Amino acid sequence: MNSRWVRITCREAHVLLSERMDRPLPAWRRLRLRLHLAFCDMCTRVNRQMSVLREGMRSLGR
Amino acid sequence: MEASGIFMTATAEFADALAAMRPMLLKIARLQLRNDTWAEDAVSETTIAALEGAAHFAGQSQVRTWVVGILKHKIIDHFRKSGREISSDAQQEAEEVETFDQLYRADGHKADEPQDWGDPETTLSRTQFFEILQTCIDKLPATLGRIFMMREWLEYETDQICKELGISSTNCFVMLFRARMRLRECLELNWFSSGKAQSAQ
Numbered sequence: 001m002n003s004r005w006v007r008i009t010c011r012e013a014h015v016l017l018s019e020r021m022d023r024p025l026p027a028w029r030r031l032r033l034r035l036h037l038a039f040c041d042m043c044t045r046v047n048r049q050m051s052v053l054r055e056g057m058r059s060l061g062r
Numbered sequence: 063m064e065a066s067g068i069f070m071t072a073t074a075e076f077a078d079a080l081a082a083m084r085p086m087l088l089k090i091a092r093l094q095l096r097n098d099t100w101a102e103d104a105v106s107e108t109t110i111a112a113l114e115g116a117a118h119f120a121g122q123s124q125v126r127t128w129v130v131g132i133l134k135h136k137i138i139d140h141f142r143k144s145g146r147e148i149s150s151d152a153q154q155e156a157e158e159v160e161t162f163d164q165l166y167r168a169d170g171h172k173a174d175e176p177q178d179w180g181d182p183e184t185t186l187s188r189t190q191f192f193e194i195l196q197t198c199i200d201k202l203p204a205t206l207g208r209i210f211m212m213r214e215w216l217e218y219e220t221d222q223i224c225k226e227l228g229i230s231s232t233n234c235f236v237m238l239f240r241a242r243m244r245l246r247e248c249l250e251l252n253w254f255s256s257g258k259a260q261s262a263q
Contacts, residue, residue: 009170018239022213022220045176049246052182056195057214059186 013043108133158203198248210241
């Protein structure tokens with residue numbers, strides 16, 4: 001399998017992280033994202049930060 | 063019965079508590095409605111509805127949650143009635159795109175390395191964090207701020223948002239992505255990197 005088809009950039013990963021907050025990702029995108037996160041600490045951080053952001057919004061006004 | 067911490071609506075004490083909440087409610091309403099008059103109306107209606115709704119509460123935070131819930135519904139009603147009034151300023155949108163692209167390098171990597179935000183539980187228990195979060199939301203370009211709040215605070219589904227705002231689904235996702243990444247940058251800059259995260263223990 002040519003890795004060009006599987007590897008995504010950090011920006012693309014962020015797009016997917018964001019989309020995943022709104023709807024389930026199709027299988028192929030889900031795979032690409034998982035692979036990217038497995039090898040990218042920075043995007044793993046951003047992933048966690050998105051959770052903090054969402055949790056923060058749920059608590060806003062309480 | 064005089065146990066402290068029990069609020070009953072339709073008392074003078076409750077009216078005082080509502081008055082104290084007014085600035086916060088106004089802030090939330092302004093963020094959403096982007097119009098002072100609409101915001102004042104929504105908060106007034108909320109106050110009236112709250113005063114009319116007789117109930118017992120175990121404590122202040124329950125009261126707050128309930129009143130904010132009323133405000134949320136008033137805001138949703140406003141959206142339903144008034145349709146899509148936010149005009150897309152082409153100039154503003156062009157600027158937004160330009161400044162957003164600076165967050166990434168040409169090869170798709172982030173321009174700055176994301177920091178470690180530490181323990182989420184600790185973060186979310188800090189009132190200062192929420193103040194900064196509100197400020198960061200306020201700083202968002204109008205269209206992004208609004209869609210973000212519709213999604214994350216009013217908890218609309220994305221297809222609901224697209225319908226309300228009359229925009230394409232693709233556009234919806236792009237805007238939410240931009241809003242979230244901008245908020246991420248703003249939070250990191252103002253909360254996590256400034257030492258507030260560590261010092262507020």
